[in-house]
Amino acid sequence: MTGTLFTLGMGPGDPELVTMKAARLLATTPIVAYFAKAGQRGHARSIADGYIGPGVEELRFDYPMTTEVSHQDGRYVDAMAACYAAASDSIAERLERGDDVALICEGDPFFYGSSMYLFDRLRDRFPMEIVPGVLGMSGCWAEARLPMTYGDDVLSVLPGTMAEADLRRHLAGTDAAVIMKLGRNLPKVRRALARTGHLVRAMYVERGTMKDAVVMRLADKADDCAPYFAIVLVPGWEGRS
Amino acid sequence: MTGTLFTLGMGPGDPELVTMKAARLLATTPIVAYFAKAGQRGHARSIADGYIGPGVEELRFDYPMTTEVSHQDGRYVDAMAACYAAASDSIAERLERGDDVALICEGDPFFYGSSMYLFDRLRDRFPMEIVPGVLGMSGCWAEARLPMTYGDDVLSVLPGTMAEADLRRHLAGTDAAVIMKLGRNLPKVRRALARTGHLVRAMYVERGTMKDAVVMRLADKADDCAPYFAIVLVPGWEGRS
Numbered sequence: 001m002t003g004t005l006f007t008l009g010m011g012p013g014d015p016e017l018v019t020m021k022a023a024r025l026l027a028t029t030p031i032v033a034y035f036a037k038a039g040q041r042g043h044a045r046s047i048a049d050g051y052i053g054p055g056v057e058e059l060r061f062d063y064p065m066t067t068e069v070s071h072q073d074g075r076y077v078d079a080m081a082a083c084y085a086a087a088s089d090s091i092a093e094r095l096e097r098g099d100d101v102a103l104i105c106e107g108d109p110f111f112y113g114s115s116m117y118l119f120d121r122l123r124d125r126f127p128m129e130i131v132p133g134v135l136g137m138s139g140c141w142a143e144a145r146l147p148m149t150y151g152d153d154v155l156s157v158l159p160g161t162m163a164e165a166d167l168r169r170h171l172a173g174t175d176a177a178v179i180m181k182l183g184r185n186l187p188k189v190r191r192a193l194a195r196t197g198h199l200v201r202a203m204y205v206e207r208g209t210m211k212d213a214v215v216m217r218l219a220d221k222a223d224d225c226a227p228y229f230a231i232v233l234v235p236g237w238e239g240r241s
Numbered sequence: 242m243t244g245t246l247f248t249l250g251m252g253p254g255d256p257e258l259v260t261m262k263a264a265r266l267l268a269t270t271p272i273v274a275y276f277a278k279a280g281q282r283g284h285a286r287s288i289a290d291g292y293i294g295p296g297v298e299e300l301r302f303d304y305p306m307t308t309e310v311s312h313q314d315g316r317y318v319d320a321m322a323a324c325y326a327a328a329s330d331s332i333a334e335r336l337e338r339g340d341d342v343a344l345i346c347e348g349d350p351f352f353y354g355s356s357m358y359l360f361d362r363l364r365d366r367f368p369m370e371i372v373p374g375v376l377g378m379s380g381c382w383a384e385a386r387l388p389m390t391y392g393d394d395v396l397s398v399l400p401g402t403m404a405e406a407d408l409r410r411h412l413a414g415t416d417a418a419v420i421m422k423l424g425r426n427l428p429k430v431r432r433a434l435a436r437t438g439h440l441v442r443a444m445y446v447e448r449g450t451m452k453d454a455v456v457m458r459l460a461d462k463a464d465d466c467a468p469y470f471a472i473v474l475v476p477g478w479e480g481r482s
Contacts, residue, residue: 145371
């Protein structure tokens, strides 16, 4: 009998936005696995803190790099593939000996999640259960008190890493937009929003649902400093009454 | 002292996917409000069943219509505006006398939610708190075991009500897509997916995370019968390793 891998979405940041199901599985699974940036505690691990039972074995996987080089760079691709392979092997070893493992992820596991790379590697070998979580962007639009999509609005989720011309093309064709992965891309994102007429409605959010959340109109943000996980929200308007 | 309006996302359907925060607020708020289709129990109300305390007052608002006429039809627009105005008045009456109200919504309140129309009407008059929930589409991609967005993928959320040419244009320019509001739009959606090369990867999901969920490749679906709330998922692939 092999163990089951539970992949648990931990939601956007407020520990109370964990689902009942994720809380139950965290309390009853003997091994908890997670990714974290080297030298930091890890966002998913922090959210899970109050839910992890005593005596649990923790499997921590350090990202070899995060935003130091472009994600198209061969060094990034190779280092991440090695990281995912080692994490998969470590989890597989526990599942093979019959232990269940809970892999915890910020937000939702299948929405830009590192856990997807482990799922792809392990899905044919072990029983898996995916527990969806509240998306980071849901936490941000709730924090900003910003209804996002009305009626027949189109929503586009765009990485800030895109070329400016591509960003402009997507923004020109959508009603609502979420722009993720800001960091050093913020000046480019700001220009693309201005050129497509969306800047006036764009909200800037850091750490939505957390105690130190930041919400402001992007047009009011005086600098171009943004963490990688800050996002910009452009609300839709179709059917607004 | 007026009451507070708590707008609570109830998640995709499995009651265990309610957040700890929504569960706490449901258990302690004396009035629970919700929308439902006439003659049906209401999806949000069903999910909340085990969380509502004894002796709670229930405010039920029947939708005057759902998919009987086009949402661009003046009769639909007028009837819905009257429904939202009456619901706002009913909730405002309780808040004015100092009672808190929990407005419950399937999925997330600010993602195609009826609650947004009440928020827009009441936000300047009363204290409001928005509790984000697990999106219906997250429940569907977890049910389908389908990692959706990788690396720098673009995700487009599209209403199936769009014209076929618009659907094709959006599908041609995106990596991943969620197509909502299927119902009678399914044949058109299927054609647009086929013409843009996405049909081979498209999954069809009904009632994700519920006991009677349906998951299949859209290409394997032999008929064109789909409920309005069924969705199609096209997973991204950028950076897949």
